[in-house]
Amino acid sequence: MNVLIDNSGLFVTGFKNTGILFVISAFFALVLGTVVAGMRVSPAPAMRGAGTLYVNAVRNTPLTLILAFFALGYPKLGLPEIGFMNAAIVGLSLYTATYVSEAIRSGINTVAVGQSEAARAIGLPFMQTLTLIVLPQAFRSVLPPLFSVFIALLKNTTVAAGFSVFEAGAIRAYLSERGEPLLPGLLWVAVIFVVLVLGILTPLQRYLEKKWRVAR
Amino acid sequence: MSSVLFDVPGPKARTRNVYLNVATVIVVAAIIGFILYRFNESGQFTAKKWEIFTFPRVQQMFLTVIGATLKAFAVAAVGSLVLGILLAFGRLADSRWVSVPCYWFTELFRAVPLLILMMIMYYGLPSAGVKGITPFIAVVVGLILYNGSVLAEVFRAGIESLPKGQREAGLAVGLSKGQVQRIILLPQAVRSMLPVIISQLVVILKDTALGFLITYNEVLYYANFLGSQGQYGSPVVPALMVTAVIYVGLCLILSGIAKLVESRMSSRVRVVKTRVGLAG
Helix, strand or coil: HHHHHHHHHHHHHHHHHHHEEEHHHHHHHHHHHHHHHHHCCCCCCHHHHHHHHHHHHHCCCCCCHHHHHHHHHHHHHCCCCCHHHHHHHHHHHHHHHHHHHHHHHHHHHHHHHHHHHHHHHCCCHHHHHHHHHHHHHHHHHHHHHHHHHHHHHHHHHHHHHHHCCCCCHHHHHHHHCCCCCCHHHHHHHHHCCCCCCCHHHHHHHHHHHCCCCCCC | CCCCCCCCCHHHHHHHHHHHHHHHHHHHHHHHHHHHHHHHHHCCCCCCHHHHCCCCCHHHHHHHHHHHHHHHHHHHHHHHHHHHHHHHHCCCCCHHHHHHHHHHHHHHHHHCHHHHHHHHHHHHHHHHCCCCCHHHHHHHHHHHHHHHHHHHHHHHHHHCCCCCCHHHHHHHHCCCHHHHHHHHHHHHHHHHHHHHHHHHHHHHHHHHHHHHHHHHCCHHHHHHHHHHHHHCCCEEEEEEEEHHHHHHHHHHHHHHHHHHHHHHHHHHHEEEEEEEEHHH
């Protein structure tokens, strides 16, 4: 307990930055992932191909390597400086977007073809079929996988600590600089993550699932 | 082709799709072109930055570090599968003294970030007096604890999705509970969950790269070392490109092998079905 109280400043700043990384990356990953999912179910083969290429290439690359590229490789390209925090956000968003897109795509595929055929039969145009019939059903069925993706993102933010971002994963380095005991410090970091995942995100998922349950 | 979103295209939709195709090709080409242009402008393709990769010594080292990555992956994969099976059966055990600890074990280790687990192993334990923790042990144990817990849930879901009759029939013909689990439930659960298990194995392979952050000498660690060689023009970007090719290649090979195994396994089911009397 002493480690936590004596270094509360470290823990607060660390987890604050973890939160910032998480929220901003989750937002961009959701937007980009939805676009890519849209591309992968689109009727144009080139769009499907581009989406598939992106997802397969990025999903088979370790996150550590992607973050290494944006933190270490990008500054060598002579483009405007973006800083380590933004580099981590770009890397996390690009990586997580592939998982978001797979979740949403599988959700769209679970909607029965008859649903949109019925919608077209009663004369709804494409946009209304999409927004009133298909997406509401798809979104409900992807809620659990989407939450797993975001829980994974929250945990993945710790990797950014290896690339000069001061967040929860970096608390260890600062504790060791101050000569504090490392094991209790690291266990506290682990405990806080357990609370965030099991205490906040998982109950939120259960609540939303219950609220939006589909009666079939 | 009719999907849930689109009807079979008519003449109007077909011309629109042609425009969409052209637009996509232009945008993708522009993005790739810009990246290549930037790489070229900042001299990433100059001979000086690639020279280091032509040395036999460096190429040998690449083989060594690929070996290190594969070794961590192999040990972690086997360990995770074993731990996953044990935890899954633990959670399904009748005794609460077994099932409740197994439940908390899987929940806790899935909630802690893998990197933090590895740090606890590599930095935390030695500072508390535990000796002999090498980066390899830290990476492998971290991977096993995390992925074992994930796989436990996968196996459990697979077993619970089986029809109840399978278990009952096994018990009815006089198999013990352990035998029912081992020779009736587990093989079927593994088969039905194979795609998920395989994608988790790819995750393990990718996560070995976290070893880079706790000084395990694997591919990314070595690439970072090469990138810092000033006398060869600090080839950070070429080194990362080589690393990316290695990882994507390894993952694709693993997925390929997995697909092969999957198709062979599903064909074996049919054979077994035709001579049920001999099975077991």
